[in-house]
Amino acid sequence: MLEMCEKSYAKVNIFLKISDKRDNYHELVSRFVRVHNLYDIVSFIKTSRRGINIIGDFGCKMESNTVYKAYKLIEDYENVKDFFENHSIKIEKNIPEFAGLGGGSSNAATFLIMANKYCNLNLSKDELCEIAVKIGADVPFFVYEYDSANVTGIGEIVKKFDEEILNIDTITPKIKCNTGEIFKIFREKFYKQISKEESNKLLNMKSLDILKEFDIKKANDLYEPALSLYSDLEDYSKKDWYFSGSGSSFFKVNNGK
Ligand SMILES: C[C@](O)(CO)[C@H](O)COP(=O)(O)OP(=O)(O)OC[C@H]1O[C@@H](n2ccc(N)nc2=O)[C@H](O)[C@@H]1O
Numbered sequence: 001m002l003e004m005c006e007k008s009y010a011k012v013n014i015f016l017k018i019s020d021k022r023d024n025y026h027e028l029v030s031r032f033v034r035v036h037n038l039y040d041i042v043s044f045i046k047t048s049r050r051g052i053n054i055i056g057d058f059g060c061k062m063e064s065n066t067v068y069k070a071y072k073l074i075e076d077y078e079n080v081k082d083f084f085e086n087h088s089i090k091i092e093k094n095i096p097e098f099a100g101l102g103g104g105s106s107n108a109a110t111f112l113i114m115a116n117k118y119c120n121l122n123l124s125k126d127e128l129c130e131i132a133v134k135i136g137a138d139v140p141f142f143v144y145e146y147d148s149a150n151v152t153g154i155g156e157i158v159k160k161f162d163e164e165i166l167n168i169d170t171i172t173p174k175i176k177c178n179t180g181e182i183f184k185i186f187r188e189k190f191y192k193q194i195s196k197e198e199s200n201k202l203l204n205m206k207s208l209d210i211l212k213e214f215d216i217k218k219a220n221d222l223y224e225p226a227l228s229l230y231s232d233l234e235d236y237s238k239k240d241w242y243f244s245g246s247g248s249s250f251f252k253v254n255n256g257k
């Protein structure tokens, strides 16, 4: 039987700076990097079941699953409903949730890429990105399948960044970081926005050079607000370790060590 399965990688944010407000959202300037040694596996499995079926160990009901949201956005495309009438979607989860590692976002993007292929939708990456932005800010990055990318806007502008593959370790404290709460505290107590000059400088620097220059607080604008909400994060803040997204994960880049 044709093996229909793909790796759904985690991501870390080498740096994450806020560049502006957009209504009650925030525009970002960030380097996203895929973590090659941490991924979920998304598979399409032939079954006789009727209707959309997602198999996996999730902390949410099906209707809240990012993959279900992605399916609902493409169900009216030709072939899609028929295909998923007799194929279940199985997700082997390894990426921890609420971790700042983009687990749910990565699954949704990987599902869109696979559905595009196996349902012969012939959508371009940019067309897939138009669907992805409706699911969450981190989904477009995963749609393009770049190892490193500069991500701006509210995650919808993704530009490939050429650099060596980074060897990344992550640790994820058992602290459920609420992204919305962290952005709220950032806006109320820690608000600042990066200048155009500083943005352009960072967007053209290699990730390893940025991490030589920046400490954990300077690299990620969300770290201090997260720390003010979840003080236990302090216990994990060690030399050469940085904070990913809205947490709770910390990461270390091992190249050239
Ligand atoms: C922090 C990052 O993970 C960086 O990679 C992303 O920007 C998070 O984006 P996301 O997954 O779409 O975030 P969600 O968990 O859906 O957003 C929860 C809440 O966080 C706030 N939020 C999120 C993203 C963003 N750019 N600005 C925000 O202000 C909004 O109040 C939103 O309702």
Ligand SMILES: Nc1ncnc2c1ncn2[C@@H]1O[C@H](COP(=O)(O)OP(=O)(O)OP(=O)(O)O)[C@@H](O)[C@H]1O
Pocket: 058, 059, 060, 064, 065, 066, 067, 091, 096, 097, 098, 099, 100, 101, 102, 103, 104, 105, 106, 107, 108, 136, 138, 179, 245, 246, 247
């Ligand atoms: N496919 C999925 N895998 C994991 N969690 C999911 C999925 N779909 C929805 N969720 C729910 O989304 C919420 C956040 O999950 P997760 O943290 O993996 O997503 P994310 O927003 O992409 O990552 P990040 O932690 O970087 O914000 C959790 O409540 C989780 O239950």
